[in-house]
Amino acid sequence: MGETSLSTNEMSYLGLTEEQEQIYRLCLREPGIGIDGLIDQLRLSPHAAREELGRLRELGLLRGGGTPQQEAGSGTDEDGLAAADPDVAVARLLDLRLHELHEKLQQVTELQPLVASLRPESTAQQPPTVVGIEQITDPPKIRDRIDDLAFFAREEVSLVEPATALRPEDIEQDRPRVLRCLRRGLSVRTVLVRKALDHAPTVSYLRELESHGARVRLISHTTAKIQMYDRRTAVVPVHPEESSRGALFAQESGLVSNILAMFESIWAESDDLGALLGERRSEGEDGPSELERMVLRAMCSGGKDEAGARDLGVSVRTYRRYIADLMQLLGAGNRPQAALLARERGWI
Structure with missing residues (x-):
């Protein structure tokens, strides 16, 4: 050719x-x-x-x-x-392939009853499979197992994080996994403590998840650290204050039911992220949040959007959305005007 x-x-x-x-x-x-x-x-x-x-x-x-x-x-x-x-084309094709893969995974999981119908045909007596608790201490193996659980989840992912701030490396590690779940149409619910609202990169990450369909809530206090996949598998730390001791992967129905009940209790006692951010905006008399001030300072520095997004630990799209929201709040028609108005109001 x-x-x-x-x-x-x-x-x-x-x-x-x-x-x-x-x-x-x-x-x-x-x-x-x-x-x-x-x-x-x-x-x-x-x-x-x-x-x-x-x-x-x-x-x-x-x-x-x-x-x-x-x-x-x-x-x-x-x-x-x-x-x-090309960006639009590849994104469209990826979404189509993920949708196709999700449908195939559903078809495969629907074959599970076939195992039960075939088992009586076996002449050899197999010992029953024990489904219980597995402890893993190696961090890479823990990450691999969690990636597998997220990949094969078909309905729901539920998360509770007691830390007051998410580390940048944790955000970068969790973001693609959670966004893939959201793109596949899974329900994602996550709960953090309210103190996390004081950490700008954490708030930015939570707003990004929310913009993709996740439901985010915050609670006054919790020590629970929970990951739940399809209400069947729960992941909890061996010790809440010693992460080096590894994680427990539970598939025992009684234990998982109790952990799920704990999650639902925490969820019921928590408040929506959007409502809490709205309260803070009202208390600040329509002034910007600390995260928004950081976005304004990055915008006024004259650097590229990619650099500003990287400094804040967010995606370029999220960074630009913040700028658009701030321009609307300020009543500015362009970025230079927004910078001027922000300085006049003492926001930066």
């Missing part, structure tokens, strides 16, 4: 065929290319090209190129083809 040929199908893990990837890449390189140019450069038959174009349009990776009826009637296109931005 000449210079446009690819040695590997790099987007195959996102569900694209080699031909679909070649078309998408060519449309990125040559915006406005028509179907005739595409057929000529990639050496595709008209039928194959239209078929692959149709699939790419369905996926939202291409726009234009005329209607399918126009193409069928004339063999040419009038409008030319435009490729979706």
Whole structure:
């Protein structure tokens, strides 16, 4: 296929065929290319090209190129083809693949009754499987086990964290795991202590989770540290004040039920994050929170958004959302005006 040929199908893990990837890449390189140019450069038959174009349009990776009826009637296109931005395209494909994977996992778990129907057919007497408590002390193994529980969870994740502030390394470790659960449509509930509102990076992380669909609450005080997956598996520390002693993974129904009841009690006694932040805003007479002051200072420093987000321990998207909220609060039309108004009000 000449210079446009690819040695590997790099987007195959996102569900694209080699031909679909070649078309998408060519449309990125040559915006406005028509179907005739595409057929000529990639050496595709008209039928194959239209078929692959149709699939790419369905996926939202291409726009234009005329209607399918126009193409069928004339063999040419009038409008030319435009490729979706790579960030948008990859995010869309990832979501589709995660959805497909989630459906397959559900189908696999529904096969569990098959084991019960097959067991009586076995002539060998197998000892019953003991489902109880497992203690793991090695931190990497603990993380791996938690990653597995989150990956195979199908319904709900429930968390309680008694720390007054989340360490940056903990946030970076937990963020992708929790966001994957939210993207798959799981219910995520998390509870922290109110003192965490004094730690800007923690608040920013909680607001990010909330913006993706998590339900976040805060309680005056708790010593419980709980992770619950699908109400079937609970993870608790061996000792609440000595993390080096490892974690307990419980699947014993009686114990898990008690831990779940403890979580529900903590949840019922806690208050929504949004309500508490609203109270603090009212007490501050519409002034900014400490986190918002940090965002304003980062914005006024003149650095790039990526640097400001990194300093605050948040994503670039969350950082920009904070700036947009502050501009609205200040009544500013742009960032320089927002900086000027913030200085006039003594916010920075």
